[in-house]
Amino acid sequence: MRDRIFAVIGATSVAVVMATTSIGVxxxxxxxxxxxxxxxxxxxxxxxxxHPDLTGVYDLATxxxxxxxxxxxATLTDExxxxxxxxxxxxxxxxAQPSKGDRDAPPVGGDGxxxxxxxxxxxxxxxxxxxxxxxxxxxQKRTSLVIDPPDGRVPQMTQAARERLMANRNARPTSxxxxxxxxxxxxxxxxxxxxxxxxxxxxxLLGFGSTSGPPILPNYFYNNLHQIVQTTDTVMILTEMVHDxxxxxxxxxxxxxxxxxxxxxxxxxxxxxxxxxxxxxxxxKTRFRxxxxxxxxxERFTRIDEKTLRYRFTIEDKNTWxxxxxxxxxxxxxDDRIYEYACHEGNYALGNILxxxxxxxxxxxxxxxxx
Amino acid sequence: MRVKLTxxxxxxxVMLAGTSLIGHHxxxxxxxxxxxxxxxxxxxxxxxxxxxxxxxxxxxKPEGPDNCQFTPNAKCETWMVEGGTPNTLLRRGxxxxxxxxxxxxVIDGYQARDHTVNRANGRxxxxxxxxxxxxxxxxxxxxxxxxxxxxxxxRGRGRGGR
Numbered sequence: 010m011r012d013r014i015f016a017v018i019g020a021t022s023v024a025v026v027m028a029t030t031s032i033g034v035x036x037x038x039x040x041x042x043x044x045x046x047x048x049x050x051x052x053x054x055x056x057x058x059x060h061p062d063l064t065g066v067y068d069l070a071t072x073x074x075x076x077x078x079x080x081x082x083a084t085l086t087d088e089x090x091x092x093x094x095x096x097x098x099x100x101x102x103x104x105a106q107p108s109k110g111d112r113d114a115p116p117v118g119g120d121g122x123x124x125x126x127x128x129x130x131x132x133x134x135x136x137x138x139x140x141x142x143x144x145x146x147x148x149q150k151r152t153s154l155v156i157d158p159p160d161g162r163v164p165q166m167t168q169a170a171r172e173r174l175m176a177n178r179n180a181r182p183t184s185x186x187x188x189x190x191x192x193x194x195x196x197x198x199x200x201x202x203x204x205x206x207x208x209x210x211x212x213x214l215l216g217f218g219s220t221s222g223p224p225i226l227p228n229y230f231y232n233n234l235h236q237i238v239q240t241t242d243t244v245m246i247l248t249e250m251v252h253d254x255x256x257x258x259x260x261x262x263x264x265x266x267x268x269x270x271x272x273x274x275x276x277x278x279x280x281x282x283x284x285x286x287x288x289x290x291x292x293x294k295t296r297f298r299x300x301x302x303x304x305x306x307x308e309r310f311t312r313i314d315e316k317t318l319r320y321r322f323t324i325e326d327k328n329t330w331x332x333x334x335x336x337x338x339x340x341x342x343x344d345d346r347i348y349e350y351a352c353h354e355g356n357y358a359l360g361n362i363l364x365x366x367x368x369x370x371x372x373x374x375x376x377x378x379x380x
Numbered sequence: 381m382r383v384k385l386t387x388x389x390x391x392x393x394v395m396l397a398g399t400s401l402i403g404h405h406x407x408x409x410x411x412x413x414x415x416x417x418x419x420x421x422x423x424x425x426x427x428x429x430x431x432x433x434x435x436x437x438x439x440x441k442p443e444g445p446d447n448c449q450f451t452p453n454a455k456c457e458t459w460m461v462e463g464g465t466p467n468t469l470l471r472r473g474x475x476x477x478x479x480x481x482x483x484x485x486v487i488d489g490y491q492a493r494d495h496t497v498n499r500a501n502g503r504x505x506x507x508x509x510x511x512x513x514x515x516x517x518x519x520x521x522x523x524x525x526x527x528x529x530x531x532x533x534x535r536g537r538g539r540g541g542r
Binding site for chain 1: 406407408409410411412413414416417418427429430431432433434460462463464465467468469470471486488489490492493494495497499501502503504505506507508509510511512513514515
């Protein structure tokens with residue numbers, strides 16, 4: 010049953026994508042990749058030490074997913090993008106329509122909603138703030154962040170990684186864990202035993218969906234703001250959700266391998282006008298996409314115009330993928346402000362979830378003793 | 381099985397028509413699908429906090445434990461209703477003062493799995509006439525409130541300045 014429900018939802022969620030399956034390679038042919046113009050770079054803002062000034066607040070919200078949906082080409086024409094963006098807008102408009110004021114309570118047994126809404130319907134759409142456009146880079150509207158492999162998909166994990174995953178399937182969930190579809194009974198038998206069995210996002214330790222990274226990814230729901238503060242010696246990358254500040258030490262050596270950090274140890278240098286940030290020394294707690302402590306992330310920040318950065322990341326972990334893989338997207342500057350996200354302040358949910366699990370245990374035990 | 385699947389599809393329709401999918405945590409782990417609630421009452425307090433805002437409403441009930449604040453000579457029961465992150469609304473110009481005490485709301489959702497507490501998810505929070513809360517507030521003065529037709533609207537494509 011569970012699989013069938015997911016199949017239903019899967020079919021629904023890809024419906025928008027399927028509408029674009031007729032898209033050919035015309036878009037690609039029409040829009041050859043254009044390298045950034047060096048002439049324009051001269052006019053870009055620079056710090057007193059002569060490097061491009063990356064300082065600013067950036068809003069990473071986008072409709073472009075990390076991996077390319079099946080059946081889509083690598084790029085969209087303006088018309089194709091406009092059509093998909095219009096569909097997304099239409100869905101938002103539908104969800105904003107008034108309900109009946111004299112409506113009844115929702116159905117007993119749940120409303121059938123899936124994902125994090127968990128059969129109880131989550132909350133209203135007005136709380137969300139996702140992107141509403143596909144990002145454009147080198148004149149191309151992209152359908153995935155992943156650019157290498159060229160199919161826009163993260164490489165298949167190695168056999169060893171799959172076996173590790175299977176052996177650890179009841180391990181503590183990671184910061185990028187999908188928190189969808191998890192109801193008591195759906196997760197492993199120990200998943201609700203104590204707070205440390207809950208996902209890092211639910212515990213307010215990191216944002217979900219690798220918001221802090223590295224690599225820093227859009228979360229597709231809300232609070233996609235990041236701030237860069239740059240000095241000669243350090244670059245700080247602040248992630249609104251969950252108030253993580255990663256300090257990149259410029260022209261420094263990595264810490265000894267015995268020192269492990271939640272966001273890894275980041276050191277930076279300039280490659281021409283591109284800031285290159287190299288991160289290693291991860292813990293075994295975040296495990297980006299099931300990777301290990303040997304994860305190695307290289308990020309490249311390039312200012313491509315006064316309001317936009319290009320953010321490229323390459324991921325390497327021989328314990329997890331047979332080859333490195335790379336993604337990129339743009340970071341548009343925004344006038345919006347980053348606000349405090351004091352996640353523990355109102356996190357009644359974690360207590361509610363754990364007490365709910367204890368109640369279920371008590372109820373199940375009572376039922377069993379009657380049998 | 382067929383009946384169950386049909387119900388799922390019907391539920392999906394309801395979901396798409398009314399509410400959203402996603403939260404910071406697993407809502408199914410927090411709220412009980414067998415305890416639907418319909419709350420009609422008035423706001424007494426707004427916890428404008430992360431990761432999720434909580435709206436406190438008083439519901440007039442003859443056996444309620446407290447005197448109502450906004451319904452004279454009546455007893456009330458207070459419920460806490462879970463919403464989403466306030467940060468996104470703040471960027472649209474909606475603040476903690478946008479929802480004042482005494483505002484009448486209709487809320488449907490499901491009670492927490494811990495039935496000893498009066499807590500529910502705000503599956504659908506509306507005014508008594510059915511309008512969704514926090515919508516229709518264009519022209520709030522926020523940078524991207526939609527009031528300026530020349531303002532770029534393609535999120536993810538670039539907007540604003542440095």
